[in-house]
Amino acid sequence: MLLVDSHCHLDKLDYGKKHKSMDEAIAKAASRGVNHMLCIGVGLNSFPDMLKAVEPYPQVFASCGVHPLHQNDEQNNPEQLRELASHPSVVAIGETGLDYFYAPDTAELQKRSFEQHVQVAVELNKPLIIHTRSAQEDTLEILRKGGADKVGGVLHCFTESLEMAEAAIELGFYISISGIVTFRSADALREVVKALPLERLLVETDSPWLAPVPFRGEENEPAYTRTVAEYVAKLKGVPYEEVAKQTTANFFELFKLARPVGER
Numbered sequence: 001m002l003l004v005d006s007h008c009h010l011d012k013l014d015y016g017k018k019h020k021s022m023d024e025a026i027a028k029a030a031s032r033g034v035n036h037m038l039c040i041g042v043g044l045n046s047f048p049d050m051l052k053a054v055e056p057y058p059q060v061f062a063s064c065g066v067h068p069l070h071q072n073d074e075q076n077n078p079e080q081l082r083e084l085a086s087h088p089s090v091v092a093i094g095e096t097g098l099d100y101f102y103a104p105d106t107a108e109l110q111k112r113s114f115e116q117h118v119q120v121a122v123e124l125n126k127p128l129i130i131h132t133r134s135a136q137e138d139t140l141e142i143l144r145k146g147g148a149d150k151v152g153g154v155l156h157c158f159t160e161s162l163e164m165a166e167a168a169i170e171l172g173f174y175i176s177i178s179g180i181v182t183f184r185s186a187d188a189l190r191e192v193v194k195a196l197p198l199e200r201l202l203v204e205t206d207s208p209w210l211a212p213v214p215f216r217g218e219e220n221e222p223a224y225t226r227t228v229a230e231y232v233a234k235l236k237g238v239p240y241e242e243v244a245k246q247t248t249a250n251f252f253e254l255f256k257l258a259r260p261v262g263e264r
């Protein structure tokens with residue numbers, strides 16, 4: 001049964017240690033049934049090199065955006081974002097959003113950038129990839145005011161409340177579950193996963209960060225998407241194959257520009 005890693009950073013893996021090359025990382029993922037992945041942009045300056053690195057792989061899709069923790073005046077440029085995100089290989093806008101947990105001092109800059117990302121997403125008709133932490137009200141308000149329901153998207157690496165997840169789902173968003181769900185401290189998140197419909201879930205690694213148990217302490221990698229999916233299946237009391245099939249269908253329903261290999 002095939003899986004999609006809906007959020008990874010292939011260009012950030014350490015190819016001097018765990019893997020010798022991107023080829024190797026992608027092949028290892030495929031050996032565990034992870035046959036597609038979405039490589040996420042975190043800055044406009046780094047985006048061209050990231051896109052160049054993943055373009056040879058038809059099973060790897062790309063997004064373009066500025067991470068809320070990577071804000072600076074040079075990157076806060078909606079015209080450049082629009083130009084780069086118009087590339088036909090870009091299937092989504094982001095990651096973007098708000099992080100008041102780690103960077104409350106840049107809240108206003110984050111909000112301005114987030115609003116611009118939503119505007120560009122609506123203009124280009126591409127879904128949004130949202131990073132949100134300790135900013136529930138502002139995140140939902142910007143999505144609503146910006147008309148994000150027109151394009152939908154995903155709240156990635158979700159760790160917030162069930163109420164926020166349900167509000168996002170009402171806007172046409174999906175909720176993506178990472179290896180955090182396996183952490184000892186993640187009891188509240190596990191309850192959220194149990195409560196949400198599988199039809200609105202995605203799975204991800206956010207590699208090279210947040211490796212799931214039993215790989216804590218290692219560099220994360222797309223192959224571990226299977227570990228996350230198996231854990232979600234256990235939480236929800238359904239076969240792993242059902243989680244794999246549904247989350248894969250969810251991915252391609254959301255990211256309509258991402259075509260499975262063999263269907264292009």
